Amino acid sequence: MSIVLAIVALLFWETVFLEAQLQLGFYETRCPMAEMVVFQEVSMAIRNDVGIAAGLVRMHFHDCFVRGCDGSVLIDSTPGNSAEKDSPVNNPSLRGFEVIDRAKARLEAACNAVVSCADILAFAARDSIAMTGGIPYAVPSGRRDGRVSIAFETFTNLPGPNFNLSQLTQSFANKAFSQEEMVTLSGAHSIGRAHCGTFSNRLYNFSAISAQDPSLEPFLAMQLMQQCPLGNNDSSFVVQMDPRSPYTLDTSYYYNIAANRALFVSDQALMADSATANQVMRNAFDNDAWRSDFSQAMLKLGQLGVLTGTEGEIRLNCRVVN
Ligand code: HEM
Numbered sequence: 001m002s003i004v005l006a007i008v009a010l011l012f013w014e015t016v017f018l019e020a021q022l023q024l025g026f027y028e029t030r031c032p033m034a035e036m037v038v039f040q041e042v043s044m045a046i047r048n049d050v051g052i053a054a055g056l057v058r059m060h061f062h063d064c065f066v067r068g069c070d071g072s073v074l075i076d077s078t079p080g081n082s083a084e085k086d087s088p089v090n091n092p093s094l095r096g097f098e099v100i101d102r103a104k105a106r107l108e109a110a111c112n113a114v115v116s117c118a119d120i121l122a123f124a125a126r127d128s129i130a131m132t133g134g135i136p137y138a139v140p141s142g143r144r145d146g147r148v149s150i151a152f153e154t155f156t157n158l159p160g161p162n163f164n165l166s167q168l169t170q171s172f173a174n175k176a177f178s179q180e181e182m183v184t185l186s187g188a189h190s191i192g193r194a195h196c197g198t199f200s201n202r203l204y205n206f207s208a209i210s211a212q213d214p215s216l217e218p219f220l221a222m223q224l225m226q227q228c229p230l231g232n233n234d235s236s237f238v239v240q241m242d243p244r245s246p247y248t249l250d251t252s253y254y255y256n257i258a259a260n261r262a263l264f265v266s267d268q269a270l271m272a273d274s275a276t277a278n279q280v281m282r283n284a285f286d287n288d289a290w291r292s293d294f295s296q297a298m299l300k301l302g303q304l305g306v307l308t309g310t311e312g313e314i315r316l317n318c319r320v321v322n
Pocket residue numbers: 051053054055057058061093094095159160161162163168182185186188189191192193194195196198264266
């Protein structure tokens with residue numbers, strides 16, 4: 001009996017602690033140029049279009065929150081299956097897929113079936129953050145690729161731009177992130193763009209009483225109404241999330257929220273209670289504290305639900321399962 005218990009305990013220990021182990025420099029012996037190739041492709045892509053950095057950071061987040069960081073966001077739809085990337089949450093807004101494809105093609109040529117798509121994406125997000133914010137963090141690797149990608153799961157796993165604070169907190173708690181970590185990670189919204197349809201409800205028809213969201217600073221609302229004219233919900237209408245420094249990952253996101261200049265209902269919702277509002281104020285004025293929190297939270301994000309060892313596979317083409 002006690003032996004059985006010991007074995008069960010050992011198995012449990014292994015499941016919880018050993019299988020989820022990633023390793024710093026996992027490719028050093030297996031494919032030494034892996035991280036360098038990703039860095040080169042990300043650098044070239046960002047030089048060509050700086051917005052790609054934001055795209056890759058968001059892509060990593062969307063990968064990790066749906067089935068863990070297993071590269072499932074990269075899988076193309078097939079006749080029988082609509083994949084994550086074709087959910088309206090991701091399509092047409094998610095960008096940067098070609099960067100992953102280019103890195104993968106070079107790495108397959110150099111080291112066949114060794115470097116996972118999930119790791120390439122994790123490295124690419126790290127490099128994007130380094131290039132836009134200079135915020136370094138370690139990315140242990142050895143992730144393996146999943147074989148499943150289902151569009152519908154984006155709705156049940158990813159937070160939406162109209163979420164209130166309790167919904168946001170719950171959404172991150174579902175992935176074992178604290179409310180504080182949720183506030184920290186949201187700072188990623190200091191780079192990148194948003195499509196008008198994700199916040200236009202704050203500009204028009206917000207309620208029967210007031211046509212506009214009262215928690216949106218009126219001058220910004222006016223500018224946004226010019227950029228997002230009523231009735232134009234076309235995907236070509238986009239705005240910068242942080243117009244003052246759109247390509248710099250910094251604490252301006254928190255400064256904007258404190259000034260009622262956040263884009264999404266979900267951003268402004270961080271002012272809804274004193275704990276999160278205090279954190280917003282602290283981050284707005286303490287750049288170093290936020291950077292340190294952010295790098296830790298990104299490290300944690302990258303470990304979410306990873307496949308390791310013999311789980312999953314090393315996809316040969318990030319868009320299709322083997
Ligand atoms: C807290 C809940 C979050 C919500 C509700 C949310 C929602 C959104 C939405 C609606 C967009 C606009 C996409 C578009 O229309 O093009 C966006 C963009 C973005 N999000 Fe989030 N997000 C959240 C958290 C995060 C996190 C945790 C990260 C990364 C750590 C992140 C990184 C980004 C980036 C970098 C962009 C810009 C993408 C681009 O320019 O292509 N977001 N987010």
